[in-house]
Amino acid sequence: MRRLRTxxxxxxxxxxxxxxxxxxxxxxxxxxxxxxxxxxxxxxTVEIKQDGTSVAGTVAPTPKGDQKHLFDGKQLxxxxxxxxxxxxxxxxxxxxxxxxxxxxxxxxxxxTVSQNADGLRIDGQYxxxxxxxxxxxxxxxxxxxxxxxxxxxxxxxxPVSGPIPMGRAxxxxxxxxLSEPVHVVDPAKxxxxxxxxxxxxGVGVGGVAINMLLxxxxxxxxxxxxxxxxxxxxxxxxxxxxxxxxxxxxxxWSDDETNSVPVFSRWGLSFNxxxxxxxxxxxxxxxxxTISEGYAEVKMAATGDTQIYGPVYxxxxxxxxxxxxxxxxxxxxxxxxxxxxxxxGAQLQVRRDGLVPIATLDLDFNSQGDATxxxxxxxxxxxxxxxxxxxxxxxxxxxxxxxxxxxxxxxRAPGSLRGTLKTQGPxxxxxKFELAYKEDRTFYFGVVNDGSIRLFGGTCTSLALSAxxxxxxLDFTRIDGQFAWKHDQFDTAITISAFSLVDGRLxxxxxxxxxxxxxxxxxxQDIDYSADLGRLSVTGxxxxxxxxxxxxxxxxxNFTIDSTGTISSxxxxxxxxxxxxxxxxxxxxxxxxxxxxxxxxxSGGIRIQGSVVVGVASNSANAGAxxxxxxxxxxxxxxxxxxxxxxxxxxxxxxxxxxxxxLPNTKxxxxxxxxxxxxxxxxxxxxxxxLQGKLEIILGAQSTAFQITGTLxxxxxxxxxxxxxxxxxxxxxxxxxxxxxxxxxxPQSGSIISIEKNTLHxxxxxxxxxxxxxxxxxxxxQVLNVSNGxxxxxxxxxxxxxxxxxxxxxxxxxxTSQSLSTSFLGVGLKAGLQVSVLGDISSxxxxxxxxxxxxxxxxxxxxxxxxxxxxxxxxxxxxxxxISAQGSVTGTSNGQSLHIDANLQISLxxxxxxxxxxxxxx
Numbered sequence: 057m058r059r060l061r062t063x064x065x066x067x068x069x070x071x072x073x074x075x076x077x078x079x080x081x082x083x084x085x086x087x088x089x090x091x092x093x094x095x096x097x098x099x100x101t102v103e104i105k106q107d108g109t110s111v112a113g114t115v116a117p118t119p120k121g122d123q124k125h126l127f128d129g130k131q132l133x134x135x136x137x138x139x140x141x142x143x144x145x146x147x148x149x150x151x152x153x154x155x156x157x158x159x160x161x162x163x164x165x166x167x168t169v170s171q172n173a174d175g176l177r178i179d180g181q182y183x184x185x186x187x188x189x190x191x192x193x194x195x196x197x198x199x200x201x202x203x204x205x206x207x208x209x210x211x212x213x214x215p216v217s218g219p220i221p222m223g224r225a226x227x228x229x230x231x232x233x234l235s236e237p238v239h240v241v242d243p244a245k246x247x248x249x250x251x252x253x254x255x256x257x258g259v260g261v262g263g264v265a266i267n268m269l270l271x272x273x274x275x276x277x278x279x280x281x282x283x284x285x286x287x288x289x290x291x292x293x294x295x296x297x298x299x300x301x302x303x304x305x306x307x308x309w310s311d312d313e314t315n316s317v318p319v320f321s322r323w324g325l326s327f328n329x330x331x332x333x334x335x336x337x338x339x340x341x342x343x344x345x346t347i348s349e350g351y352a353e354v355k356m357a358a359t360g361d362t363q364i365y366g367p368v369y370x371x372x373x374x375x376x377x378x379x380x381x382x383x384x385x386x387x388x389x390x391x392x393x394x395x396x397x398x399x400x401g402a403q404l405q406v407r408r409d410g411l412v413p414i415a416t417l418d419l420d421f422n423s424q425g426d427a428t429x430x431x432x433x434x435x436x437x438x439x440x441x442x443x444x445x446x447x448x449x450x451x452x453x454x455x456x457x458x459x460x461x462x463x464x465x466x467x468r469a470p471g472s473l474r475g476t477l478k479t480q481g482p483x484x485x486x487x488k489f490e491l492a493y494k495e496d497r498t499f500y501f502g503v504v505n506d507g508s509i510r511l512f513g514g515t516c517t518s519l520a521l522s523a524x525x526x527x528x529x530l531d532f533t534r535i536d537g538q539f540a541w542k543h544d545q546f547d548t549a550i551t552i553s554a555f556s557l558v559d560g561r562l563x564x565x566x567x568x569x570x571x572x573x574x575x576x577x578x579x580x581q582d583i584d585y586s587a588d589l590g591r592l593s594v595t596g597x598x599x600x601x602x603x604x605x606x607x608x609x610x611x612x613x614n615f616t617i618d619s620t621g622t623i624s625s626x627x628x629x630x631x632x633x634x635x636x637x638x639x640x641x642x643x644x645x646x647x648x649x650x651x652x653x654x655x656x657x658x659s660g661g662i663r664i665q666g667s668v669v670v671g672v673a674s675n676s677a678n679a680g681a682x683x684x685x686x687x688x689x690x691x692x693x694x695x696x697x698x699x700x701x702x703x704x705x706x707x708x709x710x711x712x713x714x715x716x717x718x719l720p721n722t723k724x725x726x727x728x729x730x731x732x733x734x735x736x737x738x739x740x741x742x743x744x745x746x747l748q749g750k751l752e753i754i755l756g757a758q759s760t761a762f763q764i765t766g767t768l769x770x771x772x773x774x775x776x777x778x779x780x781x782x783x784x785x786x787x788x789x790x791x792x793x794x795x796x797x798x799x800x801x802x803p804q805s806g807s808i809i810s811i812e813k814n815t816l817h818x819x820x821x822x823x824x825x826x827x828x829x830x831x832x833x834x835x836x837x838q839v840l841n842v843s844n845g846x847x848x849x850x851x852x853x854x855x856x857x858x859x860x861x862x863x864x865x866x867x868x869x870x871x872t873s874q875s876l877s878t879s880f881l882g883v884g885l886k887a888g889l890q891v892s893v894l895g896d897i898s899s900x901x902x903x904x905x906x907x908x909x910x911x912x913x914x915x916x917x918x919x920x921x922x923x924x925x926x927x928x929x930x931x932x933x934x935x936x937x938x939i940s941a942q943g944s945v946t947g948t949s950n951g952q953s954l955h956i957d958a959n960l961q962i963s964l965x966x967x968x969x970x971x972x973x974x975x976x977x978x
Contacts, residue, residue: 254291256287256288300342331352393423396424430455543617575670594616782796796815887921919936
């Protein structure tokens with residue numbers, strides 16, 4: 057039985073089917089097939105070869121250690137196939153190893169060939185027979201045996217689908233899932249066969265889940281890849297779920313831009329898987345897996361600008377490929393080599409407003425994923441910020457970026473950005489500033505150490521300024537601080553304790569200090585800026601040095617400084633009330649000079665008056681160098697005169713003056729000139745007359761001269777006559793010149809004679825003399841006015857007096873009220889007249905006297921009472937009548953006498969009119 061049973065099993069395995077196909081599309085059955093007895097579950101391997109419709113089957117060698125079949129390695133059958141369903145006959149081949157092999161016999165086999173997603177399958181049955189070697193004949197089955205034997209054959213390298221377990225490899229937990237069946241490589245085209253293994257290859261059919269193993273054995277988030285290309289070797293007939301059945305598993309994938317695989321996003325960058333290639337080695341003993349060779353490429357792209365911190369951004373147009381190559385057979389994913397050479401376009405940026413780069417570093421990564429370098433200022437890096445015009449000129453910032461691990465994006469401290477800030481308005485200036493970057497990753501605003509600015513005609517130094525800097529946007533709206541400020545006309549600087557620029561315009565400029573200004577000590581109590589007027593207002597005191605301690609300070613009024621530094625006109629006024637003196641002082645500053653007057657008194661009837669001028673001017677003869685000039689004049693008037701011995705005279709006043717680089721008569725600074733003046737006033741004890749004399753000496757100017765002036769006043773208290781005389785002598789000229797000025801009022805009211813400051817100029821020198829006066833005039837009896845008078849006379853000392861020549865002229869006008877009572881044409885006339893006269897005098901002066909002529913017109917209007925005498929015809933008749941009269945007055949002079957002719961024409965109306973001629977010789 058053992059022999060029969062053994063043959064029975066072998067007979068099941070050594071059948072071949074010959075049939076005719078009924079379909080035109082052939083199926084190739086070439087390959088290794090697994091023959092299975094469906095009743096006993098026993099297997100055998102059959103190698104089928106097909107050439108067209110011719111097929112043959114051979115029993116595969118039995119694996120070592122298994123029971124050998126009767127016909128191991130022998131051809132069992134041959135025939136033809138056609139169609140998917142047929143009947144066949146078992147044809148037994150001779151057995152060369154046996155003396156009496158079984159003859160060929162027909163088993164009545166029936167089978168069906170089918171094909172589905174798992175591939176080809178043969179299902180069939182045959183008549184069960186036994187061969188009796190003793191009788192050397194086939195026998196039917198024994199009672200109880202099944203007359204038919206069911207069998208199936210499937211290919212040994214069937215399509216594989218579903219999961220392929222890889223387990224842990226290279227620090228990852230890896231599983232491969234085939235989304236559709238993968239078929240073996242065409243044996244005819246396979247040049248990489250491994251005996252006993254099925255060679256599989258599929259394109260775009262693999263799905264891979266990769267979990268990174270974290271410290272402690274935990275798994276990280278899975279990375280899923282679909283559409284992978286796979287290739288592997290599976291042991292023939294082995295269970296695909298057994299890892300030990302696999303050899304040389306390979307996996308590859310690349311991004312075709314339709315199935316991107318995000319890896320992670322960070323820093324405004326997306327990292328997507330670009331390509332993968334993995335070769336796995338399977339240990340046949342324990343099924344463990346290692347990565348024998350592998351790489352992964354990740355594509356970097358920008359997802360948007362990223363603020364790293366503050367004004368530091370990762371920007372530009374980052375793109376490129378990062379590659380990682382695994383270390384062969386390593387058990388950790390961190391062992392391998394990174395390559396960042398393919399990254400381009402990324403920048404480390406410092407931005408303003410979070411938008412506009414002002415300094416950038418182009419990131420050039422090394423193989424380790426690091427980039428370092430110095431940031432550079434962007435071209436034309438200028439902008440306007442709330443009224444401030446800003447430009448960045450220099451950059452001293454270094455950056456460092458690393459894509460390894462958690463990544464690093466940073467500026468290296470210390471560093472700085474330097475630029476120029478321009479303000480607007482009247483105080484527009486340029487300021488060098490620095491944005492200093494420090495260890496706390498913050499920018500700080502400051503003025504460059506050697507910086508200085510010009511404001512209001514002065515220099516600002518020791519600048520201590522800060523800005524309300526937004527450290528994220530680098531914006532600011534105001535600058536505050538303090539500094540030392542020295543105006544060009546001050547001897548030293550003062551402290552500006554409060555300074556602010558808001559929206560690019562000066563808002564606050566306040567300070568105080570002590571300086572010297574135009575040789576005066578000034579205590580500045582406050583400087584305040586007026587934005588509306590665009591100028592500084594200065595409150596302070598100017599020290600006049602009157603007191604014994606030298607600190608008589610007076611308030612300054614209207615002291616302002618405009619945007620150009622020009623100091624405006626201002627006034628100082630002071631009152632000194634200290635027994636026994638009382639003094640008032642008022643002076644104004646203008647055009648770099650002080651000028652003013654003072655007036656006061658000292659108890660005892662002493663009056664003090666004077667003036668002062670102090671200033672600075674430029675010397676054109678010395679390249680415009682400045683020089684100081686000054687003038688002081690003081691006059692003392694005594695209410696009660698001091699007797700001068702027994703002379704009958706008394707001293708009424710004294711005065712003096714001194715000028716340095718200044719001449720008071722021209723009121724013009726003159727470098728190198730000195731002026732000395734002395735003055736005295738005397739009068740008689742009775743107070744009838746007073747005389748004031750003044751001596752002036754001019755030294756060092758273009759000429760040196762002496763000048764004497766005097767004033768005569770009569771009487772002293774209520775003068776009728778005031779006259780002044782001046783005489784000047786220039787050294788070396790041989791000539792004198794001067795003038796005579798007189799004022800006459802008789803009586804003091806001037807009702808009889810009033811002559812106001814008529815001035816005659818005279819000169820004596822070069823053997824000649826002359827006198828001239830213009831605009832002479834006066835009033836006589838309050839009736840006759842003389843105006844536009846002129847006189848000129850000249851002669852020489854060597855000539856006879858007869859050679860005198862000159863001229864005299866004047867304009868006369870006047871008027872008065874007169875009463876008239878006369879008999880006219882036999883008619884009595886009484887009238888009140890208002891008489892007006894108007895005329896001109898034009899005469900020549902010579903040694904004989906005055907010759908010439910004058911003419912005047914006269915007119916009169918009034919009311920007359922006319923009395924007409926009576927006669928025998930009518931009674932006397934009296935009536936009132938408005939009358940008028942016109943006349944002319946002419947005169948001539950021959951130098952010895954004056955002849956005057958006058959004619960008055962009167963009209964009474966009613967035909968009554970007449971002329972009254974007059975003639976006079978004087």
